[in-house]
Amino acid sequence: MELASLGFDGWFEERAAPFRQEGYAIARVTAVDRDAFLVRNQLGELQAELAGRLRFTVQSAVDLPCVGDWVCVRLTPPGGPAIIHGVLPRKTFLRRKRPGKSVDFQMIAANIDVAFIVQGCQYDFNLPRLDRYLVMTNDGRIEPRIVLSKMDLVSGDELRRQMDEIRNNGISAGILPLSNSTGIGLRAFRECLEPGRTYCLIGSSGVGKTTLINRLMGGEALETRSVSGTGEGTHTTARRQLVVLDGGAMLIDTPGMRELGLLGTGKGVDATFGEVGGHSALCRFADCTHTREPGCAVLAALDAGELSEDRYQSYLKLRQEAEYHDMSRVEKRRKDRAFGRYVKTVKKDLKGRHNRP
Numbered sequence: 565m566e567l568a569s570l571g572f573d574g575w576f577e578e579r580a581a582p583f584r585q586e587g588y589a590i591a592r593v594t595a596v597d598r599d600a601f602l603v604r605n606q607l608g609e610l611q612a613e614l615a616g617r618l619r620f621t622v623q624s625a626v627d628l629p630c631v632g633d634w635v636c637v638r639l640t641p642p643g644g645p646a647i648i649h650g651v652l653p654r655k656t657f658l659r660r661k662r663p664g665k666s667v668d669f670q671m672i673a674a675n676i677d678v679a680f681i682v683q684g685c686q687y688d689f690n691l692p693r694l695d696r697y698l699v700m701t702n703d704g705r706i707e708p709r710i711v712l713s714k715m716d717l718v719s720g721d722e723l724r725r726q727m728d729e730i731r732n733n734g735i736s737a738g739i740l741p742l743s744n745s746t747g748i749g750l751r752a753f754r755e756c757l758e759p760g761r762t763y764c765l766i767g768s769s770g771v772g773k774t775t776l777i778n779r780l781m782g783g784e785a786l787e788t789r790s791v792s793g794t795g796e797g798t799h800t801t802a803r804r805q806l807v808v809l810d811g812g813a814m815l816i817d818t819p820g821m822r823e824l825g826l827l828g829t830g831k832g833v834d835a836t837f838g839e840v841g842g843h844s845a846l847c848r849f850a851d852c853t854h855t856r857e858p859g860c861a862v863l864a865a866l867d868a869g870e871l872s873e874d875r876y877q878s879y880l881k882l883r884q885e886a887e888y889h890d891m892s893r894v895e896k897r898r899k900d901r902a903f904g905r906y907v908k909t910v911k912k913d914l915k916g917r918h919n920r921p
């Protein structure tokens with residue numbers, strides 16, 4: 565496939581210059597499974613591995629290639645894997661906090677144009693969680709759209725109620741209700757996919773992300789697992805991969821996320837809660853926390869009923885989490901640097917000692 569059909573445009577072209585060297589090629593990462601990669605370019609799909617140098621020089625795991633990344637590869641003799649030497653800058657990204665106590669981010673996918681946030685109508689519909697995913701896509705500069713899946717399992721009234729609830733929360737992203745079982749909504753979904761653009765599906769485990777891709781591909785290309793009769797799923801998709809549909813659009817499947825901790829930074833939170841941000845421009849203090857300050861325009865809007873209490877509470881909760889996380893990361897970097905300096909002085913001391921006669 566031509567690079568342009570895989571989404572390579574002027575933005576990447578400009579940034580690829582330093583990577584263009586004799587014997588090297590540009591390719592897109594289409595699958596990641598621990599240390600094994602698949603990359604794709606004009607030559608087709610190739611297996612690839614990381615160059616040792618890349619593995620040992622990156623600052624953090626976030627800088628290693630993830631699905632959707634554009635990479636610079638060296639082609640080895642036929643039969644051998646391509647060797648990945650560098651990762652091009654990312655235009656957009658999807659990342660989250662690493663599960664557990666760590667403050668590091670984990671890359672989920674890169675260079676995505678549109679993310680479909682999938683929620684199952686029956687068990688999975690949840691506005692606070694939707695907000696978290698929106699923070700995550702806003703943070704990564706990705707356009708969000710909402711898919712309400714498994715609509716065969718709820719009544720029309722219930723579906724309308726959920727769509728109203730999304731709108732009443734000030735979320736303006738497009739909503740696509742669909743059912744993989746009956747096929748309702750699939751045509752509308754397919755019609756919004758454009759060739760050469762990259763889409764990804766995110767959302768809880770078992771909401772039907774992989775089934776949707778299989779329906780679009782007309783087969784069982786990706787593995788899903790059947791669930792209990794109640795419609796609750798079990799975690800299935802383990803690897804991240806990008807598939808190219810017949811129409812030329814690219815779709816990335818991701819494993820459902822179990823831990824929904826913080827999904828973004830303060831900036832992503834503000835972008836998600838635009839109506840709060842709009843008011844905050846009028847607060848008396850520039851660093852207003854919108855919790856108790858005099859002259860706070862957000863609190864005034866709340867009193868006037870222009871801002872809903874629910875929305876305000878979600879905003880505060882996510883912003884506090886984001887601030888805590890942003891701060892922890894700064895603190896961690898400071899400690900890492902201090903530790904680096906410590907290691908350097910110890911090394912110097914040791915050297916000094918060896919050099920002494």
Ligand SMILES: Nc1nc2c(ncn2[C@@H]2O[C@H](COP(=O)(O)OP(=O)(O)OP(=O)(O)O)[C@@H](O)[C@H]2O)c(=O)[nH]1
Binds near residue numbers: 716768787801
């Ligand atoms: N009733 C109903 N069941 C569905 C629908 N779509 C998917 N399922 C079932 O839901 C289960 C989970 O589907 P998957 O596609 O594996 O879900 P997933 O979102 O990929 O899950 P993870 O890979 O774990 O993140 C499967 O048994 C599907 O058959 C639907 O529209 N209606």
Ligand SMILES: [Mg+2]
Binds near residue numbers: 774775818819820
């Ligand atoms: Mg899946």
Ligand SMILES: [Zn+2]
Binds near residue numbers: 854
């Ligand atoms: Zn304020």
